């Protein structure tokens with residue numbers, strides 16, 4: 402790896418506080434951004450200059466809710482609502498995953514994500530084999546905060562292979578934190594991942610709240626995605642809503658990211674804002690599972706920071722951050738008017754708000770001096786993006802994952818001229834096909 406990487410001659414979306422758009426070079430030295438805009442001269446003899454003419458250079462997309470372990474089930478769980486989708490396909494699939502299949506699934510996801518311009522993810526694994534996910538993320542070069550799914554509820558609908566005791570769930574999480582949190586120079590991190598309230602005991606949820614704070618790691622969960630799920634929570638907690646339950650169990654704080662949050666009351670939105678908890682909206686998944694539409698503008702108006710994610714391949718069915726960005730921008734306009742969530746706001750959600758949801762906005766999410774070099778060059782010379790009038794608009798409404806030309810994570814080039822440098826894509830594809838064929842045989 403070269404010490405200096407220079408993305409040369411681009412239009413630059415900084416996503417800084419002034420949303421400045423600059424022209425010129427972006428450079429990293431030893432992983433850190435040392436130059437943004439104007440011409441840059443390398444300071445050492447160990448540099449790589451990457452031509453970015455015709456490109457928009459911007460921070461890499463940050464997806465604050467994905468399941469890389471589910472990628473092998475792409476196309477296997479179509480046209481179902483959430484609880485059926487979980488019980489009939491996704492949980493049995495996850496219960497059948499072994500170490501090799503989990504690693505193959507995560508590797509496929511990481512390759513797709515990086516080639517599509519996503520440089521950081523918040524990933525919920527399955528109950529077992531979380532080391533295999535970390536190994537794939539490590540090799541691919543992606544920045545990842547990962548957690549094993551926690552499922553200790555005594556629920557006969559959960560397959561045997563995914564049911565665990567409260568103690569085992571907490572012990573395995575602690576082991577994974579010791580092994581992985583902060584490794585690879587901070588590129589890999591851990592977040593507790595209680596799957597959702599119905600799959601966890603009160604004791605587990607309460608303990609996650611305590612341990613996450615004590616260990617300084619995040620919490621990643623799902624809530625209020627589906628009315629059936631909310632009915633389960635209300636029946637168990639005397640009519641209380643999901644967000645209220647999570648708060649009473651001590652899980653809400655600035656270190657918490659909750660996926661979906663579709664069916665919320667105004668009081669729940671206010672509670673999320675008061676605690677500084679983050680929401681990740683996953684529009685394709687929410688549409689496909691017929692879950693509903695998250696009230697993103699209402700959450701933002703209440704003071705909640707909202708990030709964007711693709712969720713998993715069985716509910717999307719791809720992990721294209723640009724597609725989710727565009728959908729987030731479009732989805733609320735019919736209801737609230739065309740000025741709702743303008744392009745620049747949605748691009749900020751897909752980058753800096755994502756970094757905030759991962760608890761790493763001080764390090765990535767914008768192109769500012771001193772941050773880590775997570776950046777992408779998006780080619781806007783394809784027919785579907787020409788003529789280039791306004792870069793915010795190009796990125797929010799016209800660009801696609803396949804327009805991503807170069808990607809750097811932590812100041813290291815991982816994609817150059819649309820080729821992944823860290824993994825052999827042909828081998829990733831073959832490994833995934835083999836593992837999927839074995840699983841679904």
Ligand SMILES: [Zn+2]
Pocket residue numbers: 466467468623660712713
């Ligand atoms: Zn999910």
